[in-house]
Amino acid sequence: MTVVAKLCSSIVAAEDGELRTDVLDRVCAQVAELEKGDEQLVMVTSGAIARGMRLMELGQRPGAMDELQAASAVGQGDLFRAYEQRLAKHGVRSAQVLLTASDIAARTNYLNARQTLRRLLDWKVVPVVNENDTTATDEITFGDNDFLSAQVAILLDARLLVLLTDIEGLHTADPRQDSSAELVDEVSDFSQLQGYEIGDRTSPFGLGGMRSKVAAAEMASEAGIAAVICDGTAPETLSAAAAGERVGTRFAPNPTKTSSFKLWLRYGKPARGQITVDEGAAKVLRERGSSLLPVGITEVEGSFDAGEAVEVVVDGEVVGKGISNYSAEEMRRIQGLKSDQVRELMPHAAEEAVHRDYFVLA
Numbered sequence: 227m228t229v230v231a232k233l234c235s236s237i238v239a240a241e242d243g244e245l246r247t248d249v250l251d252r253v254c255a256q257v258a259e260l261e262k263g264d265e266q267l268v269m270v271t272s273g274a275i276a277r278g279m280r281l282m283e284l285g286q287r288p289g290a291m292d293e294l295q296a297a298s299a300v301g302q303g304d305l306f307r308a309y310e311q312r313l314a315k316h317g318v319r320s321a322q323v324l325l326t327a328s329d330i331a332a333r334t335n336y337l338n339a340r341q342t343l344r345r346l347l348d349w350k351v352v353p354v355v356n357e358n359d360t361t362a363t364d365e366i367t368f369g370d371n372d373f374l375s376a377q378v379a380i381l382l383d384a385r386l387l388v389l390l391t392d393i394e395g396l397h398t399a400d401p402r403q404d405s406s407a408e409l410v411d412e413v414s415d416f417s418q419l420q421g422y423e424i425g426d427r428t429s430p431f432g433l434g435g436m437r438s439k440v441a442a443a444e445m446a447s448e449a450g451i452a453a454v455i456c457d458g459t460a461p462e463t464l465s466a467a468a469a470g471e472r473v474g475t476r477f478a479p480n481p482t483k484t485s486s487f488k489l490w491l492r493y494g495k496p497a498r499g500q501i502t503v504d505e506g507a508a509k510v511l512r513e514r515g516s517s518l519l520p521v522g523i524t525e526v527e528g529s530f531d532a533g534e535a536v537e538v539v540v541d542g543e544v545v546g547k548g549i550s551n552y553s554a555e556e557m558r559r560i561q562g563l564k565s566d567q568v569r570e571l572m573p574h575a576a577e578e579a580v581h582r583d584y585f586v587l588a
Contacts, residue, residue: 228266228347228384229468231257232375232442236392237458238273238305243280245273245308249459253390254309256464257352258316265468266347268382269309269320270355270375277301302356309354319351324358330377330494340381347382373493376442380449380489387446388467389439390458395474396436398422414478416444443477445493450483452476488586495535497547499528499554501579508540512587517578518548520568523561530554538580548585551576 237249261267275294278301279287288294306322313320323343329335346353355378357371372389379387399407399422413419424437436455443453454467456474466473484492503511507522518538530536531553538545550557557579560568565577 227264227386228268228379228382229260229386229388230268230270230375230379230382230384231464232270232372232387232389233272233458234372234389234391234439235272235276237390238271239276239280243276245277245305246459247308250308250312252461253458253464254312255316256462258313258318260465260468261318261350261352262316268343268347268353268355268378268384270371270378271305271309272356272371274298274301274305274356277305305356306354313352319349320354321346321351323353323355325355325374326358327496330374330490331496333490333495336381336490336494343378343382372438372442373445376445376453377494379446379451379453380486380493383449383486384446384451386468387443387451387453388464389442389453389455390464391436391439391455392457392459393436394457394460395455396422396424396440400436410475411472412476412478413443416447445489447477447480448484448492449486449489450479450481452479484586491535491547491549491584492586495547495549497537498530498534499526499536499550501526501536501538501550501557503538503540503545505540508538508545511538511545511585515582517582518580518585519565519577520557520560520579521562521564523557523579526554526557526561528554532556536580538585544588546585546587548580551579551581 233253237246240246257267257269275287275297278297278299281300281304282297284297288297310320325339329339343353355374357374375387375389393401394409396410397407398410401407419440424440439455443455446453454474454476456463456467458464463473501523502525503518503522504524507518510516511518530550532551534550535547536550537547552560552575556572560571563571568575
């Protein structure tokens with residue numbers, strides 16, 4: 227079974243950008259110990275930009291895209307070597323895997339990434355995964371790589387996602403600002419989080435914060451994968467989490483597991499347009515799991531091709547996301563038409579604007 231361990235920026239690098247070598251030593255030792263047992267380990271790391279900033283002696287995080295990408299390019303190799311050398315000391319091989327959001331969004335690339343990662347695991351190699359910031363078109367699109375770690379866990383049908391940060395776990399409020407904040411031991415229902423003050427930032431280098439870690443845990447839970455947020459700077463926390471011991475905050479897996487395709491559609495495939503539907507269409511989508519027919523469509527926004535994802539909304543509220551059988555131009559021609567009218571206009575077209583098998587509720 228596979229365990230995905232995510233190392234956030236705050237435990238990879240100190241505030242001055244220097245690697246936290248003591249933390250990396252401990253985490254890599256635990257990874258090696260688990261890998262030599264019955265586990266398959268994947269590491270997802272942040273910190274390439276932070277490392278590049280230190281090596282280039284930059285005083286603050288760059289704001290321009292090309293500067294961010296250049297800093298990542300400088301730091302990426304050095305960061306991977308830090309993992310490679312430490313794992314090698316324990317007799318464990320590692321491999322660098324760089325992904326972008328487009329690798330997740332394109333279904334073929336997504337499946338290819340899965341096959342590559344699985345092959346590495348079969349070879350007893352620990353993949354060290356990071357976002358390929360040097361070619362990304364949106365700044366740190368995975369949110370301190372928390373989103374990326376959840377996607378990798380879903381990709382591999384992992385049994386556990388462990389998000390290693392520099393605090394004990396999720397608290398009822400930010401423990402650095404509120405001394406009365408209490409650790410949340412377990413989350414079995416994500417609605418219980420509504421009353422908590424969940425922060426957005428964890429370090430000068432990270433863009434994720436606790437909020438994105440909770441979102442990653444929720445994504446994993448939807449896939450039937452347990453998740454743990456815990457203090458990666460403390461000794462043996464990764465091993466404890468993998469063993470099922472009480473450490474940090476544990477997020478229970480959803481007993482009703484969503485299909486891999488629909489998880490990819492919900493979290494990995496960006497919407498390129500928006501389709502507004504009437505109340506009747508929204509009701510059958512929500513309550514009957516039916517396909518969306520052109521007759522229920524009242525407005526089409528954006529520019530998209532057939533096969534791209536679109537949001538379906540009613541009165542400004544998102545109902546779900548689906549793969550469109552039509553381009554935006556074609557959709558505008560047939561919106562509001564009954565099926566026989568659509569066939570007259572486009573004889574060989576699909577009956578459904580969005581088929582129920584390629585639609586997921588919000």
